[in-house]
Amino acid sequence: MSTRDPLLSVRDLTTTFTTDEGTLTAVDGLDFDIHEGETVCIVGESGSGKTVASESITRILSMPPAHIDGEVRFRGRDVGALSDAELRDLRGGEIGHIFQNPQDALNHCYSVGWQIVEAIQFHDDVSEAEARERAIELLDRVGIPEATARFDDYPHEFSGGMKQRVMIAMALAPEPDLLIADEPTTALDVTIQSQILDLLEDIQEEFGMSILFITHDLGVVAEVADRVLVMYAGKLMEEGDVYTIFKEPAHPYTQALMECLPGRGESTKGIQGSLPDPTNPPDGCRFADRCPHAVEDCKKGDQPTLYDTGTADHRVSCVYYGPGYDESRILDAELSTGSAAGNGGTERTGGMNDD
Ligand SMILES: Nc1ncnc2c1ncn2[C@@H]1O[C@H](COP(=O)(O)OP(=O)(O)OP(=O)(O)O)[C@@H](O)[C@H]1O
Numbered sequence: 380m381s382t383r384d385p386l387l388s389v390r391d392l393t394t395t396f397t398t399d400e401g402t403l404t405a406v407d408g409l410d411f412d413i414h415e416g417e418t419v420c421i422v423g424e425s426g427s428g429k430t431v432a433s434e435s436i437t438r439i440l441s442m443p444p445a446h447i448d449g450e451v452r453f454r455g456r457d458v459g460a461l462s463d464a465e466l467r468d469l470r471g472g473e474i475g476h477i478f479q480n481p482q483d484a485l486n487h488c489y490s491v492g493w494q495i496v497e498a499i500q501f502h503d504d505v506s507e508a509e510a511r512e513r514a515i516e517l518l519d520r521v522g523i524p525e526a527t528a529r530f531d532d533y534p535h536e537f538s539g540g541m542k543q544r545v546m547i548a549m550a551l552a553p554e555p556d557l558l559i560a561d562e563p564t565t566a567l568d569v570t571i572q573s574q575i576l577d578l579l580e581d582i583q584e585e586f587g588m589s590i591l592f593i594t595h596d597l598g599v600v601a602e603v604a605d606r607v608l609v610m611y612a613g614k615l616m617e618e619g620d621v622y623t624i625f626k627e628p629a630h631p632y633t634q635a636l637m638e639c640l641p642g643r644g645e646s647t648k649g650i651q652g653s654l655p656d657p658t659n660p661p662d663g664c665r666f667a668d669r670c671p672h673a674v675e676d677c678k679k680g681d682q683p684t685l686y687d688t689g690t691a692d693h694r695v696s697c698v699y700y701g702p703g704y705d706e707s708r709i710l711d712a713e714l715s716t717g718s719a720a721g722n723g724g725t726e727r728t729g730g731m732n733d734d
């Protein structure tokens with residue numbers, strides 16, 4: 380990794396909600412960077428805080444109920460210090476967002492063409508005719524057939540995959556430097572899903588933007604990521620480049636996720652047990668209750684610090700990588716379950732998923 384300044388730098392990001400059950404900590408002390416042109420994936424089970432983390436960056440979350448602490452810098456600018464108007468400019472400009480459900484993000488009362496025109500004009504002072512022309516180019520670029528003819532169609536006249544393409548066109552309209560994509564393909568069937576992933580990849584190359592991609596699907600991670608952040612119960616458990624994460628997953632949680640990989644979709648059996656109560660997280664490692672390797676130290680104090688594994692830019696929050704422990708116990712345990720990355724259908728022996 381180079382020493383150039385990151386495009387986005389997030390430090391000690393902590394987002395809490397006030398609920399009837401008490402303070403719910405959705406994201407707890409998250410640190411990460413995104414460099415220019417890079418695709419960073421946040422992966423983790425439902426409820427681990429992926430969406431809240433990504434929506435805390437540009438503060439899409441309404442505040443209150445959310446309370447956001449920590450530091451977010453975009454191109455060196457302190458995002459936390461921006462006014463509401465500046466935040467709106469940031470969201471409609473340098474940072475684009477696409478969501479799982481284009482249904483919710485598109486306005487049913489306007490043609491898709493005009494929604495893109497609006498997105499262009501929000502950012503650029505161009506004539507309506509020019510914005511219209513650019514909107515058609517964008518629709519064409521994201522693979523809407525007969526873009527000119529479809530400009531005046533309403534969202535309901537598009538299929539799910541086509542609607543997602545329209546959303547991508549809208550997000551691209553202001554030529555963002557960072558695109559935040561929160562489960563953008565989860566609602567789509569597998570064929571359409573891979574077309575959309577290919578589209579995002581092509582567009583990224585063409586526009587040179589960075590992508591923060593959120594998914595619970597390691598299959599998708601393998602396809603799109605340069606670097607991976609594994610989140611669990613609001614904490615960063617492991618980070619590394621995509622090859623390292625798939626070849627040498629270091630955290631028992633990451634290893635457990637890998638084991639769910641072949642059954643992509645509904646058939647995934649998942650990891651036994653469930654996430655801890657976010658209003659009352661346990662001491663020690665948040666995953667300790669579900670971890671086959673947990674020892675007493677894992678249930679004491681704070682979440683372990685992120686230890687270097689010895690592989691470049693690979694860090695893991697697990698006591699076994701700290702002083703006095705032998706990490707080979709974890710790494711070898713992983714090896715014995717066979718290569719998890721994409722071999723498909725391997726029945727595993729022993730451990731977490733056994734009933
Ligand atoms: N507005 C809110 N008020 C209270 N709690 C919230 C709110 N939004 C999210 N949470 C809680 O924050 C935690 C993290 O939620 P988040 O949606 O970020 O998870 P996720 O990793 O994106 O999950 P999924 O894969 O299901 O999208 C969860 O416990 C969730 O219930």
Ligand code: NI
Pocket residue numbers: 429430431561
């Ligand atoms: Ni989410």
